[in-house]
Amino acid sequence: MSQNAVKIQPTSPILSVNNIEVVYDEVIQVLRGVSLEVPEGEVVTLLGPNGAGKSTTLKAISGLLKTEDGEVTRGDITFMGERIDKKNAEDVVRSGIFQVMEGRRIIEDMTSIENLKLGAYTRNDKHINQDIDMVFHYFPRLKERTGLAGYLSGGEQQMLAIGRALMARPKMICLDEPSMGLSPLLVKEVFAIIEKINKEQGITMLLVEQNANYALKAANYGYIMESGKIVLDGTQEQLLNNEDVKEFYLGGGNEERKSFKNLKSYKRRKRWL
Amino acid sequence: MNLELLIQLLVNGLVVGLLYGVIGMCFVLVYKSTQIVNFAQGEFLLIGAWVCWAALIYLDLPFFAGFLLSLVFMAAFGVLLQMIVLRPMIGEPIISVIMVTIGLSIFFQALMKWIFGVSPQSYPQVFNTETITIMGLNIEVAYLMSMAIALIIMVSFYFFFKHSKHGLAMRATAFDQQVAQSLGISVKQVFAMSWGIAATVSGTAGVVIGMVNGVSDSLSVMGIKVFPAVILGGLDSIVGAIVGGIIIGLLENVAEFVDSQWLQIGNMYDIAPFYVLLIILWFKPYGLFGTKDIERI
Numbered sequence: 047m048s049q050n051a052v053k054i055q056p057t058s059p060i061l062s063v064n065n066i067e068v069v070y071d072e073v074i075q076v077l078r079g080v081s082l083e084v085p086e087g088e089v090v091t092l093l094g095p096n097g098a099g100k101s102t103t104l105k106a107i108s109g110l111l112k113t114e115d116g117e118v119t120r121g122d123i124t125f126m127g128e129r130i131d132k133k134n135a136e137d138v139v140r141s142g143i144f145q146v147m148e149g150r151r152i153i154e155d156m157t158s159i160e161n162l163k164l165g166a167y168t169r170n171d172k173h174i175n176q177d178i179d180m181v182f183h184y185f186p187r188l189k190e191r192t193g194l195a196g197y198l199s200g201g202e203q204q205m206l207a208i209g210r211a212l213m214a215r216p217k218m219i220c221l222d223e224p225s226m227g228l229s230p231l232l233v234k235e236v237f238a239i240i241e242k243i244n245k246e247q248g249i250t251m252l253l254v255e256q257n258a259n260y261a262l263k264a265a266n267y268g269y270i271m272e273s274g275k276i277v278l279d280g281t282q283e284q285l286l287n288n289e290d291v292k293e294f295y296l297g298g299g300n301e302e303r304k305s306f307k308n309l310k311s312y313k314r315r316k317r318w319l
Numbered sequence: 320m321n322l323e324l325l326i327q328l329l330v331n332g333l334v335v336g337l338l339y340g341v342i343g344m345c346f347v348l349v350y351k352s353t354q355i356v357n358f359a360q361g362e363f364l365l366i367g368a369w370v371c372w373a374a375l376i377y378l379d380l381p382f383f384a385g386f387l388l389s390l391v392f393m394a395a396f397g398v399l400l401q402m403i404v405l406r407p408m409i410g411e412p413i414i415s416v417i418m419v420t421i422g423l424s425i426f427f428q429a430l431m432k433w434i435f436g437v438s439p440q441s442y443p444q445v446f447n448t449e450t451i452t453i454m455g456l457n458i459e460v461a462y463l464m465s466m467a468i469a470l471i472i473m474v475s476f477y478f479f480f481k482h483s484k485h486g487l488a489m490r491a492t493a494f495d496q497q498v499a500q501s502l503g504i505s506v507k508q509v510f511a512m513s514w515g516i517a518a519t520v521s522g523t524a525g526v527v528i529g530m531v532n533g534v535s536d537s538l539s540v541m542g543i544k545v546f547p548a549v550i551l552g553g554l555d556s557i558v559g560a561i562v563g564g565i566i567i568g569l570l571e572n573v574a575e576f577v578d579s580q581w582l583q584i585g586n587m588y589d590i591a592p593f594y595v596l597l598i599i600l601w602f603k604p605y606g607l608f609g610t611k612d613i614e615r616i
Contacts, residue, residue: 135501135503164502
């Protein structure tokens with residue numbers, strides 16, 4: 047991790063993941079020493095190809111790994127000065143991290159309002175109805191959909207899933223591929239709302255994405271993962287201007303037209319470290 | 320044709336059907352939230368009824384105090400049973416868990432016989448008047464009370480699952496356990512809660528039936544009778560359990576009537592529900608309200 051040494055962190059991290067290894071079913075090693083830091087109030091993104099271990103990293107943070115027979119075998123995860131890598135998922139939610147799982151996973155046989163109420167399950171205060179209105183303020187179209195959540199469109203379900211996370215009043219939201227299966231316009235809309243929520247509510251976001259373009263534009267800092275390791279990290283600008291990131295993740299690189307002569311007939315392989 | 324007898328039987332059928340519905344709801348509740356087919360459902364009735372009986376006879380409590388005591392006992396019993404016996408079975412094959420509940424059923428039946436003996440006992444008289452007459456029909460007060468209790472239980476189930484935080488959490492767990500955990504819901508707690516509720520409500524049904532028929536081993540047969548009801552309604556539908564329960568209750572009594580008037584085969588009352596069970600499994604294996612993709616065992 048030579049890059050880790052030189053990076054500049056403006057604020058102290060709210061979440062730090064230190065050199066974790068994750069093993070599924072006691073034999074399959076998925077993460078091989080992942081370290082990352084999320085500063086308070088910022089959006090950090092985690093990019094990488096399929097199977098790199100992005101979702102596993104998120105599940106290690108949110109504790110959901112334990113529901114899939116996975117285990118953090120080395121390293122530690124600290125959130126607001128408290129170790130959370132041994133905690134159950136429900137206790138992690140109570141300490142302030144809420145994960146919006148991949149594929150939205152709303153409760154389809156309940157109404158939107160019931161889904162939102164469930165988001166507030168860990169709370170005991172009386173302001174739940176106020177917060178439902180707050181969610182409707184961010185996602186006005188959810189207010190019109192009073193039927194079962196299973197009948198919502200994909201984009202609306204994603205909005206409901208993010209709204210449900212807001213209901214928990216978390217310190218940090220982990221979003222696992224919010225753009226999955228959405229049309230380009232909706233992706234744009236969802237990302238705009240994510241940025242808006244981050245700014246207005248001050249909720250820290252850790253964003254796992256395949257859509258590197260949008261993710262990097264929304265994020266202050268980014269990490270790139272490949273086969274269970276962090277291979278590159280940097281600020282938004284550094285990553286957007288990095289030639290490798292351009293080629294592998296952003297596609298096309300510079301805007302100018304290329305002639306066929308310049309196109310490589312093979313995919314360049316890259317050894318990151 | 321004896322019209323008065325028919326109406327009397329239909330009233331009985333409705334009362335018994337509502338009780339089947341209540342027991343069926345408990346069965347469905349456990350099945351939905353923990354995916355366990357509870358063969359010890361009938362024993363919950365038996366234990367509830369015996370505990371209430373013991374409280375009335377040995378502790379000499381007034382009826383409602385004894386009733387409440389047995390409810391508290393059953394709630395604790397259900398939760399402990401889940402924590403001690405069934406929690407370690409989480410993740411084991413479905414057939415092992417079923418064997419455990421069958422084992423529990425046999426164990427508790429024997430335990431009750433050991434503690435309270437084999438002869439049926441009746442509750443001390445609860446109501447001063449045995450029957451009242453409504454529109455020319457003689458109806459036992461106990462029947463009216465069981466009907467009222469069944470309806471109260473059904474309405475409170477509705478409000479619990481529709482409006483309370485824990486009810487919503489139980490539905491979420493039934494839908495997807497991983498999502499429930501990601502929302503901060505403790506699945507273990509939900510499991511314990513569903514067994515606690517099932518035991519308490521079944522215990523109530525046990526006391527109510529015990530008031531009419533006396534407390535005996537036959538109460539645990541109710542746990543078997545509830546199978547036709549829940550399979551008719553759909554194994555994972557609470558509404559289905561109620562509808563199925565009422566249909567089976569009415570059907571038993573109509574079968575009894577038809578048999579006594581014309582067929583003279585005998586014992587139709589006990590057998591008819593199981594013919595229905597066979598027919599449903601043939602033609603509509605998921606029941607009236609069941610989800611089509613539930614796992615068959």
